[in-house]
Amino acid sequence: MSDLPGTQASYWIESTSRDPIGSAPAQRTVDVAVIGAGMVGLTAADLLKKAGSTVAVIEMHGVAEGVSGYTTAKISAGQGTRYSSLTSKYDEETARAYAASNTAALEYLAALVEAEGVDCEFARKDNYVFAASDEEVSSVEREAEAAAAAGLATELVSTTPLPFDVPLALRQRNQAQFHPRKYLLHLARNIDGDGSFILENTRATGVSDGSPCRIETTDGDVTARDVIVATQLPFLDRGLFFARAHPYREHVVTVRVPGSAVPDGMFISAGSPTRSVRSTPYGDGALLIVSGEKHKTGAELRTDECYRRLQEWAEQHFEVLGHEYRWSAQDYYPVDALPYIGKLNRMTQHLYTATGFAAWGMTNGTLAAMLLSDAILGRENPWASLYDSNRINPIRSATAFVKENVKVAGHFVGDRLSKEGADSTDDLAPGEAAVVGGGGTPVAAYRDPGGLLHAVSARCTHMGCLVKWNHGERSWDCPCHGSRFAPDGTVLNGPAARPLESQDVGG
Structure with missing residues (x-):
């Protein structure tokens, strides 16, 4: 546990109504x-x-x-080091089109909020890409040059509203955040x-x-x-x-801070591991939303440690009064x-x-x-x-396409040849999970805190890859294409459309 x-x-979900909207018509x-x-x-x-x-x-x-x-609910045409990456992979014209289209999306959303009086905590904020160390300064400088060439109004600054020093940051004004x-x-x-x-x-x-x-x-x-x-x-x-698009998960923690300690802006580090920060109103203070610890879906089994590292980072850098919520999100990254x-x-x-x-x-x-x-x-x-x-785009996508799909093939074939897995569910303590058996009929077994055993097929219903247990979120995750399942087999994330079948293993 x-x-x-x-x-x-x-x-975002806990702070809003979950009442159904409308009813099904005939x-x-x-x-x-x-x-x-x-x-x-x-x-x-x-x-x-x-x-x-x-x-x-x-x-x-x-x-x-x-x-x-x-989500972390930032609405910004500035997106980490996106423009230096696009310029390198494509050209300045592509980067300009990406910047213009994302700016248009931001302004459309802002105009809708104003015209319809949407109560969603929409707020204009400056967006910062910061160097967390001297080694990341060159990345910030490259992004500043590429973003300017893409038509974005940005500036390099040596100070930010963050409560710790950074060697350099790129500021883009008038971006936004909201309650999604x-x-x-x-x-x-x-x-x-x-x-x-x-x-x-x-x-x-x-x-x-x-x-x-x-x-x-x-x-x-x-x-x-x-x-x-x-x-x-x-x-x-x-x-x-x-x-053509591959799944990664990123983790989010929220910490309660005094209103006087809230940094005014949205922030993301230029290097790895990524640290992203924004705030949202909360009681008489605010929540800081800190995200990072990106990893391939199904590759990081101790996701509770991802949360722990984010919480420790927040405590080291901010005046934390308490820890409130934590969650994770899945995103797909296109090969080109x-x-x-x-x-x-x-x-x-x-x-x-x-x-x-x-x-x-x-x-x-x-x-x-x-x-x-x-x-x-x-x-x-x-x-x-x-x-x-x-x-x-065969040239621009070839390396990423081959790299990611070789990993998928490794799981698809290797899982069928592997004999790894627990021999029995008998030794599973409450809160523990394991894939029981190997070869052609592996079972994904989880014993809940009350001692009840949940056993389902360990083969993802999308294409048959072997699922992995996600300790921090108590889910079975497919490392091939990102499908995720609850302990009882219910689909949490596609592309799988069918649940994992229940298995009778006793216990």
Whole structure:
């Protein structure tokens, strides 16, 4: 059992209502069906409804209780050392287009908040990329040069609002932060009604591309002219995105600090390990939201130690009054460094998707919704070709593609040959888990704190890789494509669409 202080839960979800929105209508034919009620799905649905379309949103959890409920919620065109990376991999023109499109997404969101009076703690903040040591100074300098060439107004500074010295930082003014779930709940309430509706706690299990399209769900079928699959990574494998975008997890802790100790701004380190910091109002003080400890999904089994390192870093650098919440988030990183936004594949006529936001989903998710809604409404968009989901960049993506998929192949083959695993569930103490047996019939077994044994198949239902136990979050994680499962086999994250099957092992 973990002895970490604080609650294992997202502050964004815990601080907002979880009451259902609307009710399922008898008539389930709409213009556009959106699978996923996160940043992409709800923003696109809101845009489409405002343009006169009827929309159905289908969500396996509650509204904004998936990945968008586990973000750090920065809205910024400045994204760590993104522009030096893009300029190196592509050119200045690509970096300029990325900067312009992300700035447009930020300003769209800001304008919507102001026009509709959205109570979501939206606040303009300066964004800082800081060197945590002298060794990171050159990275900050390169990013400053690349960001300026990309058209962003930035400046190098030697002091920041952080309570510790840094050798150098890059400041970009007038970026933003917000409470993501308050914002998304507002969009959801806008969407529901007048022929549009939201189905919560409903899993989409299949989609057929046709005229109309048919979406099979656990609560009956929905038909629509067009479909947006906004499930972080498409649960439909037709676009092979699982081979072109790879899953990483990052951890978040929140610490309570006095109002007088809150650094004014948003901050992210230039090097590794990453340390990202922002604040949010909390009682008569504030919460500092500290994130980092990025790792490949399924590769770090003691994720409780990731949380511990973040908590210790916060205590070393800030006046911490207490530890409140901790959570983790999953992000997909594209092999050629740009998000995929557009048609599900080259053959589909009415299926759209977006993925690969590389940990900047609030800004890129808004951008994706703008692009997808324009595509469905037949509008030209100047950035559509940049993010084309079916683009082919063999030179720019080859190294990352081979590296990541060799790892996947290693798991896929190695797991079947390995004889590692516990011999029996008998020795599992409360709170412990293990893969029992090897070869063709491994079982993922977890004994909960009350002593009850949960046993499920250890083969991921997406492509059959062997799942790994995530100690800090008490989940079975697939190291191949990022699917995650609860101890009872329930799907927590796709692309897997089916739960792990229950196994009878006694105990």
